[in-house]
Amino acid sequence: MIDKEAMIKIDFTAKLTENVNPEDSQKIFDTTNEEIAKSENIYKKHKSYEPMLVVLGKNWIPLGLEEQLAQAKVGDDLTTLIEAKDAYGPKDPSKIKLVARREFQKININPSIGQRVTIGSQTGTVLSVTSSRVRMDYNHVLAGKDIEYTIKIHEEIKGDENKIKELIKRRIPGANLDSMDVNIEKEKVIVNIPEEARFYEFIQFAKSEVIKDISDIVPGYKSIEFREFFSIPT
Numbered sequence: 001m002i003d004k005e006a007m008i009k010i011d012f013t014a015k016l017t018e019n020v021n022p023e024d025s026q027k028i029f030d031t032t033n034e035e036i037a038k039s040e041n042i043y044k045k046h047k048s049y050e051p052m053l054v055v056l057g058k059n060w061i062p063l064g065l066e067e068q069l070a071q072a073k074v075g076d077d078l079t080t081l082i083e084a085k086d087a088y089g090p091k092d093p094s095k096i097k098l099v100a101r102r103e104f105q106k107i108n109i110n111p112s113i114g115q116r117v118t119i120g121s122q123t124g125t126v127l128s129v130t131s132s133r134v135r136m137d138y139n140h141v142l143a144g145k146d147i148e149y150t151i152k153i154h155e156e157i158k159g160d161e162n163k164i165k166e167l168i169k170r171r172i173p174g175a176n177l178d179s180m181d182v183n184i185e186k187e188k189v190i191v192n193i194p195e196e197a198r199f200y201e202f203i204q205f206a207k208s209e210v211i212k213d214i215s216d217i218v219p220g221y222k223s224i225e226f227r228e229f230f231s232i233p234t
Helices: 034-039 063-070 101-106 160-171 195-199 203-217
Strands: 007-016 028-031 052-055 077-082 096-100 116-119 122-129 133-137 147-157 181-185 188-193 223-228
Touching (some): 007 160, 052 160, 160 181, 203 223
Antiparallel strands (some): 007 052, 077 147
């Protein structure tokens, strides 16, 4: 069995099931498989299609899915149905609200049904529009929906150095683990950032998120130092 706090890598495909609108039934909405993404017209150009990193117990994935993975082992292929209550929860009627049309005008948005809009600190889906008000649904887009997952568990990441590398890659998409050097000196972590990371637009934010991840998932270190190296053209 996989440890309840294990760091693992999985491939998955997720689809909606019958308790949704007929046109969405059996609709695949997310996958780590590039070919499936293209065939289902959900391919995203800047997304990395590769096994996904998951740390159990950290709420990175729905609770019901975590429970299924915790009962499996590396190498398993799973197909499991996660009911809405154990996925993204049931629809909460209190999160459906009326918003004055002028609030959208303030941010230069002409709302339309189905549009995802952020008003203030909340993001929701437009349900209906009148001349003066907009009906918004602030539930998670998958709330109230059962989800079927097809999963392949590839490996469990062990050892602090390997775990830290995977956490960095999670925050710096496309980073090459082979060019990343992590050194542990007692209570200090030294990370040599790969050269290509300088092109990452939010590298400083990514570093702060990596520090939080390491503190939470690979605890016991008092400091984390990032070093950047650049090749000199010849």
